[in-house]
Amino acid sequence: MRLVLGIDGGGTNCRAALATMAGVVIGRGAGGPANIMTDLEGTRDSVIEAARNAFSDAGADFAGAAETDAVLGLAGANVADLGDRLTAMLPFRESACESDALIALHGALGEHDGAIAIIGTGSVFMVRHDGQSRAIGGWGFALSDLGSGARLGRELLEESLLAHDGIRTGTGLTRAVLERFDNDPRKVVRFAAGARPRDYGQFAPLVFEHAPVGDPTAERLLSRSVRQIEEALAALGLRDGDRLCLLGGLAKQIAPRLSAPFKAFLAEPLADALGGAVALAVKRYGETAVAR
Amino acid sequence: MRLVLGIDGGGTNCRAALATMAGVVIGRGAGGPANIMTDLEGTRDSVIEAARNAFSDAGADFAGAAETDAVLGLAGANVADLGDRLTAMLPFRESACESDALIALHGALGEHDGAIAIIGTGSVFMVRHDGQSRAIGGWGFALSDLGSGARLGRELLEESLLAHDGIRTGTGLTRAVLERFDNDPRKVVRFAAGARPRDYGQFAPLVFEHAPVGDPTAERLLSRSVRQIEEALAALGLRDGDRLCLLGGLAKQIAPRLSAPFKAFLAEPLADALGGAVALAVKRYGETAVAR
Numbered sequence: 001m002r003l004v005l006g007i008d009g010g011g012t013n014c015r016a017a018l019a020t021m022a023g024v025v026i027g028r029g030a031g032g033p034a035n036i037m038t039d040l041e042g043t044r045d046s047v048i049e050a051a052r053n054a055f056s057d058a059g060a061d062f063a064g065a066a067e068t069d070a071v072l073g074l075a076g077a078n079v080a081d082l083g084d085r086l087t088a089m090l091p092f093r094e095s096a097c098e099s100d101a102l103i104a105l106h107g108a109l110g111e112h113d114g115a116i117a118i119i120g121t122g123s124v125f126m127v128r129h130d131g132q133s134r135a136i137g138g139w140g141f142a143l144s145d146l147g148s149g150a151r152l153g154r155e156l157l158e159e160s161l162l163a164h165d166g167i168r169t170g171t172g173l174t175r176a177v178l179e180r181f182d183n184d185p186r187k188v189v190r191f192a193a194g195a196r197p198r199d200y201g202q203f204a205p206l207v208f209e210h211a212p213v214g215d216p217t218a219e220r221l222l223s224r225s226v227r228q229i230e231e232a233l234a235a236l237g238l239r240d241g242d243r244l245c246l247l248g249g250l251a252k253q254i255a256p257r258l259s260a261p262f263k264a265f266l267a268e269p270l271a272d273a274l275g276g277a278v279a280l281a282v283k284r285y286g287e288t289a290v291a292r
Numbered sequence: 293m294r295l296v297l298g299i300d301g302g303g304t305n306c307r308a309a310l311a312t313m314a315g316v317v318i319g320r321g322a323g324g325p326a327n328i329m330t331d332l333e334g335t336r337d338s339v340i341e342a343a344r345n346a347f348s349d350a351g352a353d354f355a356g357a358a359e360t361d362a363v364l365g366l367a368g369a370n371v372a373d374l375g376d377r378l379t380a381m382l383p384f385r386e387s388a389c390e391s392d393a394l395i396a397l398h399g400a401l402g403e404h405d406g407a408i409a410i411i412g413t414g415s416v417f418m419v420r421h422d423g424q425s426r427a428i429g430g431w432g433f434a435l436s437d438l439g440s441g442a443r444l445g446r447e448l449l450e451e452s453l454l455a456h457d458g459i460r461t462g463t464g465l466t467r468a469v470l471e472r473f474d475n476d477p478r479k480v481v482r483f484a485a486g487a488r489p490r491d492y493g494q495f496a497p498l499v500f501e502h503a504p505v506g507d508p509t510a511e512r513l514l515s516r517s518v519r520q521i522e523e524a525l526a527a528l529g530l531r532d533g534d535r536l537c538l539l540g541g542l543a544k545q546i547a548p549r550l551s552a553p554f555k556a557f558l559a560e561p562l563a564d565a566l567g568g569a570v571a572l573a574v575k576r577y578g579e580t581a582v583a584r
Binding site: 188 | 446453458459478480523524
């Protein structure tokens with residue numbers, strides 16, 4: 001019985017799904033982190049671990065992996081030849097490396113045209129028309145990822161220091177932030193010295209808590225985030241009939257704040273990124289099988 | 293003959309001036325970097341090296357240092373007890389550690405009331421009224437230093453990526469930036485991964501080159517910088533008769549862009565930060581001598 005593997009690799013862990021050629025998942029498994037850009041061998045090990053667990057979950061012998069085709073979605077898969085180097089190291093019959101955004105898009109939209117906006121700790125936008133996909137944004141925390149939780153958190157800390165110095169008017173939100181640092185701006189600076197995007201992102205929920213009660217700082221920061229997200233969405237060139245799915249940790253909180261022209265495109269995602277990887281594998285290797 | 297030392301310590305080097313109690317400088321010397329926050333012993337060595345060279349420059353025996361009082365201006369001198377710990381390690385009769393901003397302010401304003409804005413790679417603002425000084429901003433690149441060269445440079449790279457993705461309209465300025473990176477956004481991201489504030493600051497001059505010819509990106513970034521600087525100036529509470537000195541590498545380019553109410557306060561600095569340290573030493577230890 002021919003099977004395919006879909007694999008969704010992320011910075012904290014890696015998930016695999018073993019499925020029939022009809023796309024029915026018969027086993028699932030998880031593995032360690034998959035950071036293709038910083039650790040190629042570690043990524044290979046995590047992918048194999050997740051796949052092995054999926055075979056085991058399905059009650060199948062992992063020896064069958066050599067007869068199984070796989071589609072992997074990994075951040076950084078489109079950088080230089082990293083994707084090719086990884087697939088050459090894998091024990092599957094054929095493997096294809098795609099970007100994490102593409103499997104998320106295919107999971108969310110299936111065969112529909114349209115776009116996704118992943119708004120989590122980072123942000124990235126991808127559109128697909130007539131089978132051609134194009135990603136924008138998502139260049140990372142330092143210079144991009146506008147509208148993301150990490151950027152929102154950093155801007156909140158910045159506003160809180162401005163409020164501490166009397167440069168901007170303090171609000172309940174900036175006071176709540178400063179209290180977390182014992183009202184000592186040097187502690188804020190010390191936090192920032194070692195902060196990674198996810199550390200900044202932990203402050204984003206505070207903005208969403210204070211916005212509904214009309215906190216001016218929360219409103220300003222959130223308006224700016226939504227404006228930046230809409231600028232990116234506008235650049236995607238959505239067409240009549242397209243679907244737009246918001247994904248990521250902030251999706252549910254951003255969606256209701258989009259303006260009407262974008263809201264009109266909103267649709268619930270059909271499946272998650274792992275489902276997208278499975279569907280892409282069925283599509284790719286099912287067609288290959290026919291072609292043979 | 294009683295003498296005083298003024299010392300201006302910075303991240304790249306340390307300067308000392310040996311002066312009479314009338315404030316006449318009779319010898320100057322330089323030493324290595326003075327990063328009190330990261331290297332206390334190294335800072336002590338650099339300060340002593342600069343002082344020794346100043347004594348030598350004046351044709352005086354460094355043994356006289358034990359009878360000489362000193363005022364030091366150092367970034368971070370106001371953090372915890374770092375200033376006290378440093379002065380306890382110095383061979384001078386008495387030493388006082390002040391912030392780098394305070395000696396810059398005293399150099400620029402002398403005995404006048406007023407304020408300084410240091411706009412260089414970073415930014416910081418300080419006001420003095422009736423002998424009481426207060427600094428705002430200057431909490432560093434990650435969360436503060438608004439209007440600084442490093443922030444301006446980072447925002448320019450951000451705009452260039454947005455232009456590359458078609459999210460914002462590209463202009464001559466963003467095209468000039470992207471060309472420096474062979475029009476490859478991944479090279480921009482790679483640059484950012486290792487960039488320190490001064491690396492970002494190297495892009496600030498491009499903004500000032502393109503603004504006079506009406507480049508919309510340059511105009512927008514520069515307007516934002518000036519607005520942020522003016523917000524900080526407004527929070528200083530300048531009074532009639534105050535002087536305002538703009539200092540730092542971008543001072544000459546920012547000053548003409550300030551709005552009229554702030555321009556009215558502008559004055560040329562009387563002396564540099566080292567001159568301020570000397571003047572503070574004369575003031576402090578001259579008075580002490582009288583009190584004895």
